[in-house]
Amino acid sequence: MQFELTREYIDDLKLIIEEQNEAEAIALMDELHPADIAEIYDELGIEEAKFLYLLLDGDIAADVLAELEDDDRDRFLKALPVEVIAKKFIDHMDSDDAADLIGGLSDDKQEEILSQIEDVETAGDIVDLLHYDEDTAGGLMGKELVIVNENWTVLTCLRELSRQAEDIDEIYYVYVVDDDNKLIGTLSLKKMILSPTSAKIINIFEPDAMSVHTDEPAEEVSLIMEKYDLVALPVVDSIGRLMGRITIDDVVDVIRDEAEKDYQMASGISEDIEANDSIWLQTRARLPWLLIGLAGGILAAMVISIHENGLADNAKLAFFIPLITAMAGNVGVQSSAIIVQGIASNSLGIESTFSRLMRELGGAIINGLTCSSLLFLCNYFFYADSFALTISVSVALFAVIIFAAIAGTLIPLMLNRMKIDPALATGPFITTLNDIVGLLIYLAIGVYFYSAF
């Protein structure tokens, strides 16, 4: 049932486009879902995409545009005349998708497009939506909703539904407002169908609808919809008037983006990049973190250089430098990942920082003792001639694991309290810090034991 994109399919399609074979191209597109067509667009040149695009029917064309990756879409919109954008797409799109789309264009182009939209109400909705920051509930919401007054009967509602629902793909809930347009509850379609037509809405609706303010951050919205298993969430202004609704499909993207962002940050990638992005985009996202790592490495070299004489006398000390830095990094990344994910999914609960730290410390002691003892046994036989080395490495490893666990737990918690994204603390940053502190601990201990034994 699902469409699978292959090299052959694209090659065939490119041939059809080259021959300007409109009939065949339309037949091919007809079989596909807009999301599949959007996937195909990623693989085409801009002129090829344009040819196909202009053959699509308005509704489909609008859906395809909404499904495109942001950068593909912007590139594509630049290639299309303003009238086509306004007439062919905006008129067929949900207001939130249209606002997203127009929001990415220059102010001049925005105005030009808005002036070409025939339906004044739609244009007004889009202008309203453009005011909101895209990372807030206002930026996520659409204006497509069915609103009924508490004083109506089911029959009036059904009539209004036919009128209002014309432009709306799916209806999950009908929102109930009072005479001031303030949201007072919801009514499910099921309830409406199953109630007598003479019933008054006020007697059958569900009061206490969950809602969010227009300025609620997108991340919060996604946590609320996820926690309460909501398919749609109404958005209200500061005095409770119904402004729009957010649907779960928009929020699914936020959830994936947030989870991916934390992983990317932890991997030292500072912008949201895709595997298919250009070398330049990827370098811009990756090089800064590598430079942090480089600076850390230079600092680490300085730390070691303090002990140059000790190292020259006991070259074996250098053997375990990678082990110490790698373990410091691994433990720090583990600890910080647990905290960052807990913060992201809002599952930290009400446990105090102190008791969290104590538990982390408990785990670190178990892990540290296990690793240090194993290493001790191993070195005791391998480096039988150098007990100073054996004891230094194990003691240092234990100390380093404890430090890395504490730093990995505390730093993201502190950043979060300071309203800084805790994911910043993961990845190259925490690894570098742990490397340097780990080396300081190791070499100090090593030089001490070498002189002691």
Next chain:
Amino acid sequence: MQFELTREYIDDLKLIIEEQNEAEAIALMDELHPADIAEIYDELGIEEAKFLYLLLDGDIAADVLAELEDDDRDRFLKALPVEVIAKKFIDHMDSDDAADLIGGLSDDKQEEILSQIEDVETAGDIVDLLHYDEDTAGGLMGKELVIVNENWTVLTCLRELSRQAEDIDEIYYVYVVDDDNKLIGTLSLKKMILSPTSAKIINIFEPDAMSVHTDEPAEEVSLIMEKYDLVALPVVDSIGRLMGRITIDDVVDVIRDEAEKDYQMASGISEDIEANDSIWLQTRARLPWLLIGLAGGILAAMVISIHENGLADNAKLAFFIPLITAMAGNVGVQSSAIIVQGIASNSLGIESTFSRLMRELGGAIINGLTCSSLLFLCNYFFYADSFALTISVSVALFAVIIFAAIAGTLIPLMLNRMKIDPALATGPFITTLNDIVGLLIYLAIGVYFYSAF
């Protein structure tokens, strides 16, 4: 509008429970959403939770149970008598939640509970669902759906709806089947409401409903629902008969879990653990990866020991060991994260491995040249007396960055082709490999240049 859990709230509640003040406890619970009550349960002792739980009304109690974390739920179910589980919860739950719940219990307890369920149809649905692997479409689906025959009229449908919909919280679609119960399409409630009651379903339904087989992996299901913005997805058996439906709220959890899992794997955490899990659980998930890192460190020590004499003569070579291993790790983690995320979100497209590798190589050359040149400049002044060191470190850094980028790209792609989870390649595993190869390259180059200059 949203509930915020605080230390004070829990303390007050614990007091109320201690006093066995049922009236006050019921009043408090009445204000809360089941998801909030579930959150509170995480903070209570088992006896406290039980006291509260038995006060809840059946529907709410069932919803709370469905919202609990898996381990809390299992612990809790053990504390409750079988009759209570069957009568109070299962009867009020959706079949998919009930199957999830029972699936976690021992076979004996499963049978005992099933035999106590009054409604034979419900018990049958649950038994059916227990057959499916929980990570497949069959394991995700519920049996609550509204099914209509293609030959019915809208009026018959509306009547059937009232009958079938009784146990169903929300209806998003009505599924249309033929006489063999094979899925042939969907009908939106909106369409049903807006059509004349005498209309035949066959004339107004949407054919070609997207569906999945019962054995489709959960991850695939989530990608399909995400890509096509679906709120519900019907599940069919191998001959196309309608077996159940998956709703988006179940899939949202899969999406978050998958994204979190990849991040956890990359951070060296092998089980799905939460920040609040016990020391023991956390250690079990973390220690194995640390042991891999430990083994890698011991191997690295052996690699360095090959060059013990070179190091004793030129102790400065040791200074840059952390820089080389850290950079190898950073680049490898970046490259693999991009591939792993691309695979997880199914956004790799049709680009060939070769062209992907070429692009990665291009980026690695830019990053490598930048980092190596900067390091060269820096060392040229800092270590003016040792040109051999300056040139070795920079040349080695460049080589190491190139290697790490290639390994980080190829290994997850290869694992994926071999049907092994590519996320395995990220984290401690790839870091360790890159450390060792990086050291081999660095020390070989270093010793060569020291003898050359």
